[in-house]
Amino acid sequence: MSLVPRVYRSTDAGAPTISGTAGDMVALLDAILVNGYGSGSDAKPAAGWTITYTSSNKRVYRNNPITGTGSYLRVDDTGAVNNARTAAIKGFASMSDIDTGAGQIPPPADAANGSLWLKSGLLTSAANAWLAIATEKWFYLFVNVSSSGLTNEQFRNVPFFAGDLDSRLPGDTTNFAVSWSPTITYTTNATFNSGTFAIGAGYAAEVISQRSLVVLQGSDGTPSKWCCNGVPSLSRFTVASNITLGGYSAAPPYPDPVGGGLMIERVHVVDGAWRIRGFLPNVYAPLHYRPFVNDTPVTDLEGFPGVSFLALTLPCGASATNWGVGIFDITTEAQS
16 A cells, blocks of 8 residues: 555556456556556555455445545446446445445436546457556546547547545545546547546636536535636636646746746646635646646656656647646655
């Protein structure tokens, strides 16, 4: 188990593969979250989640109940929901068996099948590149499905999140969140949109079309609360949908013309008008337009002595002009 983020890659020795095959998503998450993979000097320890329930190509994972909320993540990777190109994801506050639980997110009335996470563009065993950043409380998963029949660059680094947000509520036990994909069905070469890192105009109003996450409970006590992301300094830029972190072309140039460095801010998770529920953990939004290319190390940032970051491209929507980049802190322990 670890509160320090670990980086997992498809290029690691012994790493599992992911493709348009039923069961690949749960095999990947088994390895990253629960079992680890590799051997000897190449061994990669697991992040520290547990498996509560299991059946053929289905899992219920639980994050750490001591340092985290101990909430549940149900993954249906049977291919029966939509097809085997995606896995159906749901979160729960509690569960009594692999299919039954309370406090479901996304709420069943809005998304009966949960959130579809994209694995592949084809119903084949062609392996796709992937990268994950994970702790015992949360994880980010990026899947490059452009290698499986999808030429549109939007599929280069499709991102997802599940786990505990960094909450602003003392003693919070309901800050478990799952990233939202508004795609209801998916077939080869169709447009797929993951809202995980989209920035919405949620400071002034709850903008349903810009949902990025759903959390077990909102800051106002509402269960299964829809959320969107925000960055205060970019709030006047966020009225357009599908703008992602570091993805607004009219943002300040990099390096900063005044200080000569990188300007960044935490990513707020907003669950209503001017209601900042918390923050996406260990990720920062550059206030510049794509200051780094994908999978670039970033170090020696002012105010972060000894901290290492990893810059990752964040596609969002079909328009390449809206894609951005986030920088992920891979040194600092997750908040406990």
